[in-house]
Amino acid sequence: MPLEVVKLKICMAGEGAVGKTSLIRRYVLDQYDDRYIATLGTKITKKSLTVANPAGSEPLQADVILWDIMGTSTVRELLKEAYYHGAQGILAVADLTRRDTLIALDEWARSIRSVAGDIPTYGVVNKADLERERALPPADVESFFRERGWPWSYASAKTGAGVHETFVGIVKHVLGSRA
Amino acid sequence: MHGPHPGGVPLAIERPDTASLVRQRLMANADDVDALFVLAALRAQEGYLEEGLTILDHVLRIDPRYPGAWRFKAKLHGMQGEAAAEQSARRRAEEMER
Numbered sequence: 001m002p003l004e005v006v007k008l009k010i011c012m013a014g015e016g017a018v019g020k021t022s023l024i025r026r027y028v029l030d031q032y033d034d035r036y037i038a039t040l041g042t043k044i045t046k047k048s049l050t051v052a053n054p055a056g057s058e059p060l061q062a063d064v065i066l067w068d069i070m071g072t073s074t075v076r077e078l079l080k081e082a083y084y085h086g087a088q089g090i091l092a093v094a095d096l097t098r099r100d101t102l103i104a105l106d107e108w109a110r111s112i113r114s115v116a117g118d119i120p121t122y123g124v125v126n127k128a129d130l131e132r133e134r135a136l137p138p139a140d141v142e143s144f145f146r147e148r149g150w151p152w153s154y155a156s157a158k159t160g161a162g163v164h165e166t167f168v169g170i171v172k173h174v175l176g177s178r179a
Numbered sequence: 180m181h182g183p184h185p186g187g188v189p190l191a192i193e194r195p196d197t198a199s200l201v202r203q204r205l206m207a208n209a210d211d212v213d214a215l216f217v218l219a220a221l222r223a224q225e226g227y228l229e230e231g232l233t234i235l236d237h238v239l240r241i242d243p244r245y246p247g248a249w250r251f252k253a254k255l256h257g258m259q260g261e262a263a264a265e266q267s268a269r270r271r272a273e274e275m276e277r
Contacts, residue, residue, distance in 0.1 A: 038200055041213030042246040067246065074197040075220035081254055082247030086276060 003050065003061040008174055009086050010064055011116075013108035014093035015101045016071030019126035022157035023093065024066050027167050032158050042083065043068040051171055054179035062171050066091075076111065084115040089174035091166070092123045092150065094141075097133040102144055109148075120177045122170035123152035129159050197221065212242050220251070228259050244275055 012020040021039050025031050028047050045066045053060045069083050070076070076083075090112050094102040102125070109121055123145045125136060145152040151173055155162035198221060204214035215238045223231030235252050238245050249272035256265040 039213075040197075040200060040204060040211075041216040043213075044246045070197070070217070072197050075217065075224050078220055078224050078254075079247065079251060082251035085247075085250055085272075 001058075003059060004053070005061045005063055006175070007063045007065065008088050008171065009067060010089045010091055010170055010174070011067045011084055011087045011112055012069060012093060013090050013105065013112060014071060015095070015098075015104045018071065018093045018095040018098070018101050019157045020071065020093050021068055023091075023124070023126060023155065023163060023166070024068055026157040026160055026163045028066075030160070032160075034158070038072075039068060039070050041070070047167070049168065049171065051168065051175065054172070054176045060175065062175065064167070064171060080111050080115050084112045087112060087116040087119055089119055089170050090121040091170045092121050094123065094125050094136070096125050096127045096154070097130050097135050099135045102136055102141065106148075120170075120173045121148070121150045122166070122173050123148075123150045124162075124166045125152070125154050126157055128154040128161060129156040210241055212238050212245055215241075216245060216248060216251075223255055223258075228255050231255055232259075249275055 012024070014020050016038065017036055021037075021043070022032060024043075024045050025033070028045050045068065047064050047066065049062050049064065050059050051062050067083060067087070069079075090109060092105045092108060094105060105123065113119065125141055141152075151169055153162050153166050153169060155166045157163060197217060201214045201218050201221065204211045205218070208214075215234055219231045219234035219238065222234060232252065232255050235248060235255065238248050239252070242248075249268050253265045253268035253272060256262075256268055
C-alpha cells in the first residue's frame with residue numbers, strides 16, 4: 001500500500017557562512033566542499049524521507065522542500081514574503097565558532113514568523129568538528145534553545161555527524177506540531 | 180567570520196559584500212539568474228522599483244519557476260500601487276507553488 005505523502009516547506013535560517021548550504025549538500029548529496037561560496041538568491045532542494053506518522057500507525061513519506069537563502073541581511077526584509085510564504089518549519093543554523101550566529105537566530109525566526117506564522121523551529125549548531133574553536137559554551141547553547149522551546153542538535157556538515165538526525169528532527173518536529 | 184586553521188587560531192574569511200558578489204557573477208555570466216534576482220532586489224531596495232521589475236522579468240524569462248520570483252514581483256507591483264499586476268503575479272506564484 002502506498003504511503004501517505006506530505007509536502008513540507010522548510011526554510012533554512014542563519015547568518016552568512018554558518019553552513020546552511022553545506023548542511024543541505026551533505027544531507028541530500030552526501031558531499032562537502034571546504035571552499036566557501038556565498039549563496040546568492042534562492043536554492044530549492046527536494047528530499048523524500050519516510051518517517052513515523054505521529055497521528056497514525058502507518059509511516060509517512062515526507063517530501064521536504066528545503067529553501068536555502070542568502071545569509072546576508074542586505075535585502076532579506078524586502079525578500080521575506082518571497083522566501084518564507086507557506087513555510088511550515090524553520091531550520092535555524094548557528095556556527096559553533098561564532099557566538100553572534102546563535103543570538104542572530106532570534107531575528108531570523110522573527111522575520112520568518114512575521115510571514116509564515118508561529119511555525120516550528122529546530123536549531124542546529126554546525127561545525128561541531130571545530131570543537132577546539134568553540135565560541136558557544138555548551139550551557140549557553142542548551143539554555144538558548146530550551147528557553148525558546150526549540151529542539152536542537154549539534155552537527156558537522158564536514159564530517160556528516162548529526163546531519164541526518166538534524167533533518168529528520170525538523171521533519172518530525174513539524175509533523176508532531178500538526179498532530 | 181572565522182574558519183579552521185592548522186594552528187588552531189581562527190582566520191577571518193573575507194566575504195564580499197552582496198553588490199560586489201552580484202557584479203562578479205554577472206561579469207562572468209550576464210544571465211546568472213541568482214545574481215539577477217538579487218540585483219533586482221538591490222535596485223528595488225535603492226528605490227528603483229521599475230528597474231527591479233525589469234530585471235525580475237528577465238529572471239522569469241530565463242527561469243519561469245525561479246523560487247520566490249513571482250511573489251517578489253507581486254510585492255514590487257504592490258509597492259508601485261499596481262493592484263492588477265500584483266494580483267496577477269500572486270496568482271502565478273500560487274500556481275508555481277502547487
